[in-house]
Amino acid sequence: MNSMDFRLTDRQIHWQAIAQEFAQQRVAPIAREMDESGEMPLSLIGEMAELGLLGGTLPKSLGGSEMDHVSLALVYEELGRACSSVRGFMTVHSSLVMQCINQWGTEEQKSRYLPAMASGEVIGCYALTEPEAGSDVASIQTIAKKSSVQIENQNFYSLTGEKIWITNGTIARIGIVFAKLDTLHEKKPHEQVTAFLVRLNNPDIERTRMPGEPLGHRASDHARIVFRDTPLSDLPVLGGEGMGFKVAMSALEHGRLGVAAGALGVHQACLDACVAFAKERKQFGKRIGDFEMIQSAIAEMKATLDASRLLVYRAAWMKDQGLPTKLETSIAKYFAANAACKAASEAVLLHGGRGYSNEYPVERYYRDIKGLQIYEGTEHIQKIVIAWELLKEPGLRGL
Ligand SMILES: Cc1cc2nc3c(=O)[nH]c(=O)nc-3n(C[C@H](O)[C@H](O)[C@H](O)COP(=O)(O)OP(=O)(O)OC[C@H]3O[C@@H](n4cnc5c(N)ncnc54)[C@H](O)[C@@H]3O)c2cc1C
Known part of the structure; x- marks a missing residue:
């Protein structure tokens, strides 16, 4: 373990400088315009990917930038200094979603999603909050039904429920969606929660901007997402059934x-x-x-x-x-x-x-x-x- 040293390393200074230049030259000049229009230009996502920011701490083999966590914090600090909506986009995409898939995903799930997310081609969101469940995560009401039929050793699931306040929710192509699995209904509430990787470019999934004008983060994409018996495509379970909490x-x-x-x-x-x-x-x-x-x-x-x-x-x-x-x-x-x-x-x-x-x-x-x-x-x-x-x-x- 390193001893206590308050100086940043050369690598950390490198990432800080990249993020600072991007934030001050590309984001800060349009921050007010984004706040007024309620939109973040999607081209900024491509620019962040090009600079290696979206890849964050992930390994190079998965498209990542192999930053250490201090460097990633410096990147968020610089983005936050310019615009909280842009910083919020990246925190959800790169930390909540990508780091989570990297931690819990199978090799196949990781290679399927992470390189495409590091390149900005696929945007991610994290869907936990519901109208009746915010701080009390174990009280979520979204239900995942598991089909009794298995084909080639694969299980099939469908989702029903409503998620709100989901950042990146209308632009995301992949979401980590939390639901209670019907087959675990006899377990304690938090032991029923299961995380699903859901492909969101499905017209049966209703995705709309949150109603009302938010106090801040006005250029963020906050969505209400409704699933009605939505079938999930292959390999949807992240981290195992009942591991969602x-x-x-x-x-x-x-x-x-x-x-x-x-x-x-x-x-x-x-x-x-x-x-x-x-x-x-x-x-x-x-x-x-x-x-x-x-x-x-x-x-x-x-x-x-x-x-x-x-x-x-x-x-x-x-x-x-x-x-x-x-x-x-x-x-x-x-x-x-x-x-x-x-x-x-x-x-x-x-x-x-x-x-x-x-x-x-x-x-x-x-x-x-x-x-x-x-x-x-x-x-x-x-x-x-x-x-x-x-x-x-x-x-x-x-x-
Ligand atoms: C800008 C923005 C972006 C968001 N993005 C996402 C997202 O990407 N994905 C997502 O899933 N959600 C997202 N959320 C939702 C957010 O995570 C929830 O709003 C938050 O967790 C609080 O839940 P709630 O709004 O239901 O409030 P509640 O849980 O109903 O809380 C209401 C009040 O009661 C307090 N309270 C609750 N329980 C206790 C307790 N045990 N002890 C003391 N006080 C308590 C709370 O602190 C709060 O003050 C976002 C919200 C905002 C505003």
Whole structure:
């Protein structure tokens, strides 16, 4: 194991620089336009694939870029600094879905989907949330029926149910969809959950944009997906029947680290905007940055950003050492999202009336960051995970 060293390696600096250049030159200039139009240009996905960003930590043999987890966190941080919708797209596609297939998939499933996903040809989504099941994953109502007929040793399944808030949901061609398997109905609720790899380019699957205007992440593709006795094509089970709860939780652990890193980016963007504005805006014959209350706000923003960074990089570094990171990932997500929410709120205030208009980007940061406190386990759920990790007795089922 490496000793403690806060410097980034050459490889990490390399990925940070690639992501920063892409985010600042290709994403940041159109971030406001994307927010207003509610669309992310699909060409950005091809560009991210071309740069090797989508391949993330996956092995080269599967089309991946073999980044370490610290590098991947740096990529999400840079994307988050420019636009949370673009960062959100990639966290779902590359961390929640690709890393999950890589962890749980058979060799055939991995080679079928992962190279095409790394190249951006196939987009992925992760479909867990339902109208009646959000934080309480084991209460999902989507049902998978297993046919009693087997052909050439293959089982056949069909899905019925409704998923909501699914990021990348209308553009995705493959989804990890969680359902309860009918043949496991006598087991405990979480032991019935099974993960299915579902090919979504099937006209019988109803996919529509979520109703209403979201507070933030307005360029993200959030969908409602309805399955009505949808037959699943071959090799659909990911990780084994009844293993879906574990698959879901492990995927969320990958995703949560990406969300925490994205929060660093939003936090940094708030700080950058505030420092620039505090130097330029004059009131009472002085730069507002000369007032102690403004200095206090900026100092707190910087101190909490550094604290968040250390927590996020620690969790990523631990992943790279092969250590368990459930506790550290939840701490990082909880702390970094909260700290960035506070920073965004302060940033709007510090900009005065200008902060309230989309002429300046801080109002978008303020709207976007709230989502990071909610998805992939709310702030409350992160606290539950943290407390359970500290209080659990051997054998207690965790979130
Ligand atoms: C922008 C965005 C993108 C999303 N993308 C996806 C996606 O790609 N895939 C997907 O499957 N889902 C996605 N979601 C859904 C998201 O994961 C859920 O909204 C989230 O898990 C919370 O579930 P819920 O909305 O049903 O809230 P609920 O679970 O109903 O929670 C409501 C409130 O009760 C609190 N609460 C619940 N249980 C407890 C408890 N035991 N103790 C204390 N408080 C509790 C919650 O913290 C929350 O404050 C997305 C949501 C958003 C906003």
